[in-house]
Amino acid sequence: MARHDPIIELIATGNTLQGQKQLFSEPNQPANSPEETVAVLNRALLAPPSAENAAVIQLAKEDHLSRLGTAHGAELPVLMYNLGCFALYQDDIQEAQLRFQEVLKLDPGNRYARHNLAYTYELMADQPPEPSPGPCGRRRY
Numbered sequence: 001m002a003r004h005d006p007i008i009e010l011i012a013t014g015n016t017l018q019g020q021k022q023l024f025s026e027p028n029q030p031a032n033s034p035e036e037t038v039a040v041l042n043r044a045l046l047a048p049p050s051a052e053n054a055a056v057i058q059l060a061k062e063d064h065l066s067r068l069g070t071a072h073g074a075e076l077p078v079l080m081y082n083l084g085c086f087a088l089y090q091d092d093i094q095e096a097q098l099r100f101q102e103v104l105k106l107d108p109g110n111r112y113a114r115h116n117l118a119y120t121y122e123l124m125a126d127q128p129p130e131p132s133p134g135p136c137g138r139r140r141y
Helices: 005-012 016-025 034-046 051-068 075-089 093-106 111-125
Strands: none
Touching: 034 051, 034 075, 051 075, 075 093, 075 111, 093 111
């Protein structure tokens, strides 16, 4: 069992607050291992926004995008899911929706993608509607 597995399990089962408390109570360590890289990334995603966290997310996003072309098997839905989370962090709700929908095409039982997709729809409900073309192509506002 990896050191962060209990934290991930807490968050996955809905005990997000306790999972975050444990995640943030651990000392920050350099991302010299895959496990520490995941911890650094999750801290950036879950912490209050900052320039440092935005930089961590952007680097991870670029890495994930570079790997998309060669990903296959179980790796592809993981990359897509993470890209959806990065899009949420960056307030790109439509991009997040697309990513989570792609995950569900690849892995229909992925409850995390389903949850986050529902969350994107909730966020979109708070947005003002786009103007729609009316009869004869005129815009209605």
